[in-house]
Amino acid sequence: MNAFNTLERRTQFVGIGFVTPTFLVIALILVYPVVQSIVLSVGQSSVDGFEPYRFVGLEHYAALMDDERFWRSLSVTLIFTAISIPLELVLGVGLALLMNESFHGKGLARLAVLFPWALPTALNALIWRWMYNADYGLFNAVGLESGIIGEPVNWLGDETLAMASMVIVSVWKTSSFMALIILAGLQSIPRDLYEAGRMDGMSRWQEFREITLPLLKGSIMVALIIRSMDALRTFELPFSLTDGGPDSATETLSLYAYKVIFEFVEFNAGSAIVVVQFAVIFLLSLLYIFTLRHKD
Amino acid sequence: MANVSLQQIGKSYGGAVAVEAFNLEIRDGEFLVLLGPSGCGKSTTLRMIAGLESITRGDLLIGDARMNNVDPKNRGVAMVFQNYALYPHKTVAENMGMALKLQKMPKAEIEERIAGVADMLGLTAYLDRKPGSLSGGQRQRVAIGRAIVRTPEVFLFDEPLSNLDAKLRVKMRMELQELHDRLGVTSVYVTHDQVEAMTLADRIVIMDGGVIAQVGTPREVYDKPATEFVAGFIGSPAMNLMTMQSAADGSWRSNESQLVLPRLPGFDTKGANTIRVGIRPEHMTILDASAVGDDPWILPGKVMLAELLGADALLTLSVCGETMTARVNGVDYPEQGQQLAVRLNPEQLHAFDHDSKKALQV
Ligand SMILES: Nc1ncnc2c1ncn2[C@@H]1O[C@H](COP(=O)(O)OP(=O)(O)OP(=O)(O)O)[C@@H](O)[C@H]1O
Ligand SMILES: [Mg+2]
Numbered sequence: 244m245n246a247f248n249t250l251e252r253r254t255q256f257v258g259i260g261f262v263t264p265t266f267l268v269i270a271l272i273l274v275y276p277v278v279q280s281i282v283l284s285v286g287q288s289s290v291d292g293f294e295p296y297r298f299v300g301l302e303h304y305a306a307l308m309d310d311e312r313f314w315r316s317l318s319v320t321l322i323f324t325a326i327s328i329p330l331e332l333v334l335g336v337g338l339a340l341l342m343n344e345s346f347h348g349k350g351l352a353r354l355a356v357l358f359p360w361a362l363p364t365a366l367n368a369l370i371w372r373w374m375y376n377a378d379y380g381l382f383n384a385v386g387l388e389s390g391i392i393g394e395p396v397n398w399l400g401d402e403t404l405a406m407a408s409m410v411i412v413s414v415w416k417t418s419s420f421m422a423l424i425i426l427a428g429l430q431s432i433p434r435d436l437y438e439a440g441r442m443d444g445m446s447r448w449q450e451f452r453e454i455t456l457p458l459l460k461g462s463i464m465v466a467l468i469i470r471s472m473d474a475l476r477t478f479e480l481p482f483s484l485t486d487g488g489p490d491s492a493t494e495t496l497s498l499y500a501y502k503v504i505f506e507f508v509e510f511n512a513g514s515a516i517v518v519v520q521f522a523v524i525f526l527l528s529l530l531y532i533f534t535l536r537h538k539d
Numbered sequence: 540m541a542n543v544s545l546q547q548i549g550k551s552y553g554g555a556v557a558v559e560a561f562n563l564e565i566r567d568g569e570f571l572v573l574l575g576p577s578g579c580g581k582s583t584t585l586r587m588i589a590g591l592e593s594i595t596r597g598d599l600l601i602g603d604a605r606m607n608n609v610d611p612k613n614r615g616v617a618m619v620f621q622n623y624a625l626y627p628h629k630t631v632a633e634n635m636g637m638a639l640k641l642q643k644m645p646k647a648e649i650e651e652r653i654a655g656v657a658d659m660l661g662l663t664a665y666l667d668r669k670p671g672s673l674s675g676g677q678r679q680r681v682a683i684g685r686a687i688v689r690t691p692e693v694f695l696f697d698e699p700l701s702n703l704d705a706k707l708r709v710k711m712r713m714e715l716q717e718l719h720d721r722l723g724v725t726s727v728y729v730t731h732d733q734v735e736a737m738t739l740a741d742r743i744v745i746m747d748g749g750v751i752a753q754v755g756t757p758r759e760v761y762d763k764p765a766t767e768f769v770a771g772f773i774g775s776p777a778m779n780l781m782t783m784q785s786a787a788d789g790s791w792r793s794n795e796s797q798l799v800l801p802r803l804p805g806f807d808t809k810g811a812n813t814i815r816v817g818i819r820p821e822h823m824t825i826l827d828a829s830a831v832g833d834d835p836w837i838l839p840g841k842v843m844l845a846e847l848l849g850a851d852a853l854l855t856l857s858v859c860g861e862t863m864t865a866r867v868n869g870v871d872y873p874e875q876g877q878q879l880a881v882r883l884n885p886e887q888l889h890a891f892d893h894d895s896k897k898a899l900q901v
Contacts, residue, residue: 435624438591439685443638444612453637457628 277521283514303515313516315491316499320520323406323495324474327413331470332463334414335421340455342422343429360419368483371412375399375484399485402492409484409493413474421466428462429455468531475524496520541602541615541692541725542567543588549596550583557583559749561597565727566741570719573729574736575746576772581729582697584746588727589618589695602692612638617686618695621702623678625670625685632657632666635685656684659718676707683715687722694726700735712738733773737761745769767896770817770889776853778817778889779863785812796860800883801835806890807900814899817889820853820866824882825873831880842877856881 284303288296307313342353359367374381375398386392399405432455440450478497481487487494487502494502496516504513543565550558558580565571573581586592588599590611599606606614617638625634632653633640639649657663660680670678679699686694699715700708712735719726719739730736736743737757745752745760745768752772753765764770770778781798783791789802791814800816808814831839843862844855852872854865858881865881873879890899 433622433624435620435622436626439618439620439624439626441591441611442589442616442618443685444610444641449641454626 280514280517280521283511284518287511299511303512304519306512307515307519312491312494312499316494316496316516317519317523319406319492319494320475320477320496320523323410323413323477323493324471327410327417328467328470328474330410330414331418331421332467334418335425335466336459336463338418338422339425339429342426356419356422358419359416360423362416364416364479365483367416368412368480371408371415372399372484375408400489402489405485405489405493409480412484413477413480417470417473421470424466424469425459425462428459432458464531464535468528471527471531472524475520475527496523543693543725543727544600544603545584545588545597546600547597548584548587548594548599550580550587550592551595557749558587561751563744563751563754565725568723568725570726570728570739570741572736572740572743573727573746574733574743574772575731575752577731579746580749581731581746585618585695585697585727585729588614588693589616590614591618612641615692616695617689617691617693618697619679619682619686619699621698623670623682623702625678625681627670630667630669631662631673631681631684634670634681635688637685638689652688653684656688659687660684675703676711679703679711680714683718687718692725694724694728696726696728698730699728701730701732708735715739733775737773745772747772763898764889765898767815767817767891767898770891770898774819774821776820776864776866778819780815780817780891781861782893783814783816785814791816793859793861798838798859798861803888803890804885805901806888808890809892809899811892813893815891815893815896817891818863818883818887820864822884822887823863823865824884825854825865825867826880826882828878828880830882834882836885837880837882840879840881842873842875842879845872845875847872 285298285300286296287299287302288294338356342349342356346352362370373379377383377395377397377400380398382398383392383395387395396404398408436454436458437450440454445453476497477495478501481493481495481498482501485493487498491499497520500513500516500520503516504510507513543563545561545563545565548558548561549556561584563571573584575581583592587594588601590606590609594607601614601616626637629637632650635653635656636649639652653666654663657666660683662677662680662684665673665677665681670681673681679702682699696715700711703711716739728735728739740757742754742756743760744754747766747768753760753769755763755765760769760773764773764778767780771780781793782795783793783798783800785808786792786799791800791803792798803816826837828839830837838858840856840858840863842854843857844853846853846855847869850869851866852869854867854872856863856865856879863881891897892899
């Protein structure tokens, strides 16, 4: 009994030894900026150092509460996330199921699916911006030519259309990422489970409901967490596609924080936005983790 | 319950033939074992009966109905997989009840059936557990239970015991036997373990390279192997096989050694020049070296290697320069290097055509 306890304690000790370096690195590169942001957000200072740091408490947060543009950017971020993630998930699962079938040219198909993900977001956004262009864009050209639309549509000029356009670009780019993670999950499901399913009399749909989906839960959760965090931080896409317009209809939290810091040069107020954004992401992650725990 | 009839069944993958012109009548209530080396087409045959593999040629009848294009669920068959294939996210009870649930059987009846089968298999305490928390033997029982609750016409087993350790394998083998005695359901059982085949089977089908080498009771395939392949495959250690040439005086001589055997009693050698002669290790009598003399079936030999297995010992002998294995009593056996005499019991000899590998008629 005693020997066992010593052994157990030693194992624990070794474990802690292994974890410590990683933990320190993470603390340094992860926690430091967060702490720095929090410190900045509760003070007042200037970039040039002319005005020394002075603690102002929650002043900047209070100001945010009255800032309509902040609320708008928060809701834009949440709406963008809430619409694009489910779409990406459904498309990602569909693509993964397709890629998991065996057919000729499968390798090429996988490569093609991954292409949008491989392109840098900024470049993606620029390509799409051209296609959305009201005067020379592909969509209007095709739409007008085929008679689907009667007159040119200002895709990025209308508030609802601009949001929809942004969602489309995001879904186009990241569904393949979802698909990749889910494909890995799919391939880890033993084939004989499906054979057992066939013996039990499952239809294709029942196989999906009873075998595939439950066994993909882990992969789906991972994909959702990664993608949600990504979406809540979305910056490059509106930055390159719409610059947050029209009238801040596509201005995400990140983009707004960026403007406050670099255009209005108010980095204490900007830090407050960043901290709020961090809190939102943190809460969402906790939510995911707890639902994951409870399901098991 | 039903009989299963395989008529000229064949399976090809592209150009590669996995099973060829398979003809077999499986009787109602029979326990039939498909036995053969790896890759001989056992699983393919079983999976064609199950409906998991399409049938390239021929007809499959279960209870006189043609089943070639019938869905697995409608064939009245249940399968036990080698790797159990239990749904890992479902409880034991859910695993066992899945087929019934999909058939829309009333819940109360499903539960009643599961309870009955779980009781029979000693699984009652585990019904709410997930497969991940069960031992290998328990998992295999669940897989068997899942097949039983469906009350199928035919059970199909694909090497169900091969993932279990030796001791558990013996125990589960006996349980399977009891189960078959109790339920009497037609069963087709794939294995490459000849002990499993000999103990479980009413009849054994020995396959080789996609074709049937022999069908017979365990006794028949052991006593009267139809081909040299069967002779070598059944029995452990394998039968000793020697290539012999006919001599003018009717005796048989080996080209590779000094072994000479007298005229073979009763075999119709059809005037062949070269035949293969076989004798099982357990059909050789070890005598004192001085016994060599008048009896032409007593040959001089030397022990090259003596291995104790427990109750028995295996002797690797050089008999007139021919290497043979003999199985002898493990209590008192000659040691390595010892000179002795061996009697090949002539009534237990086997002979095969050298070219066709078929057994020569007695
Ligand atoms: N999907 C497939 N595509 C091509 N060839 C296959 C396929 N499945 C099986 N085969 C071939 O068919 C032959 C028979 O295979 P099968 O699985 O029936 O062998 P087996 O007797 O069950 O062997 P084992 O004891 O190793 O399980 C083998 O030569 C195998 O390579
Ligand atoms: Mg097999």
